[in-house]
Amino acid sequence: MTPDLECTGLTKRFGQTTAVENVSFAVPPGSFFSILGPSGCGKTTIMRMIAGFLDPSEGDIRIKGRSVLDVPPNKRPVNMVFQHLALFPMMNIADNIGYGLRRAGLAKSEIDRKTGEALERIGLPGIGSRKVDELSGGQKQRVAIARCMVLEPDVLLLDEPLGALDLKLRERMKVELKALQAAFDTTFVYITHDQSEALVMSDNIAVMNQGRFEQMGTGRDLYYRPDTAFVAGFVGDTNRWRGRVEKEQGKSIQLRTESGMILRGATHGRALHAGDHADIFVRPEAIRIAHSKDELAHFDNLISGHVTSMLFNGAASRVLVCGAEEGDEIEVNLPQSGEFAALKKGAAVHIGWAGDQGNCFAAGAT
Incomplete structure (x- = not known):
């Protein structure tokens, strides 16, 4: 089975500094893959290379079997959810979700249909006319994901999207994010420094340290059978x-x-x-x-x-x-x-x- 995302020998240098060194991994279709590591380990750099915001110094990035190194960010079959959700406060919820569809030139009837389906999938039917500031933090999170998912990306990238939420909401959103991933049946690639987020949501996890992957496996593998002292001390x-x-x-x-x-x-x-x-x-x-x-x-x-x-x-x-x-x-x-x-x-x-x-x-x- 062709992976939805495959990175081979991925390396990124900034001058004399190597931020990512010879990283390789493959993400099967419809799975939840997390990159877990401390701040400054290189995980965001990997995410930005996949999205096309940075060019790798070496290596290849393939989506659905095709290299995307020559594909600009706005043409890649990926979308990205950031920690700061960047919803448009002047627009209602439906317009926020349908923004990318309008930019793509879809007919209004098609935009309305896709927006309505997305609201159903995120468990917020009938709120399309409401304003962004009327929503809770968790609802805003779901709207940000729906805005990405209506564009039907092959891979959704999530850059520490729960970091700005309070503790109780963050705990609830772990479960909701996993449910949303299953509902959309889309490959999620998630980066975080929070081991609990990775362990709860992920099918597979890569633990990253100083630009390299220390170990990849299930949460159970990492927790009970760590390969390195770093993984043993960092996970759990x-x-x-x-x-x-x-x-x-x-x-x-x-x-x-x-x-x-x-x-x-x-x-x-x-x-x-x-x-x-x-x-x-x-x-x-x-x-x-x-x-x-x-x-x-x-x-x-x-x-x-x-x-x-x-x-x-x-x-x-x-x-x-x-x-x-x-x-x-x-x-x-x-x-x-x-x-x-x-x-x-x-x-x-x-x-x-x-x-x-x-x-x-x-x-x-x-």
Whole structure:
């Protein structure tokens, strides 16, 4: 099956600075693909090259199997939704959605039909006569997407479109955007620095760092089986320790951390040997907490300590635990049973986790 979008060896230099270096990926038809990374990693530069606003220094961009390097931005079968939606306040909703259709010279009856269908698809039928400033933030977001989708692009590019929304609306729009993508059955390419947005909405995600892709895969792949230390630290919350490998035991190692803790973790095929410096990453939800040490005796890693802080967040509440002899604070999810609801700062507790829950990488590896 021909991908809707395929980039091969994509590179962009600005003078002596390389913003994007040898990036290749393919996006299947009708899928939701996200590029996730910190500010300045090059993800917007990729988006602008796909849209035609920047020319790549090297590489090719193909849409539906055809190179578009020689196609100007206004002729490419793509459209773009920006963080600042740029709706026209002097126009009503129907005129905003139909703007591109009018520019294309369609008859009024056809514009009215397509506009009405778009309003139905975004769940806002019958509001065509309303003004932009009468809409909520989420409704404006949907109108901006409808304005793009009536032009029937092969690929819709979304440049951090939820960044200007408040937290609660942003959470709701994650679900709505995924539903809209399915309703229009169009390929979405989405860039964001917010891991939650990427994990919730995407079929596949590329994690980007310093101009290159660190890893591509499903959200589950990235979260549970990161390929690099950067991905392990960037995607999801995690505890991280650095230390020296004391023992190598098949696909696992024993690590002495800089604070003196002895931890066991999994290498998942990565080459780590006794004497190497390494990092180990453990998710807060992988760690169990108990009042009695005996309850955790079956775990490879077992630490006794005390609570240094309570992090209340409803069902996602956590505690910070400091080992009795070490200075490291360890973030631990609290079980939803309520057994630890009355836990106080300074309380003695025990924590433990399985060795295969710790992802180990050579120190400094990315």
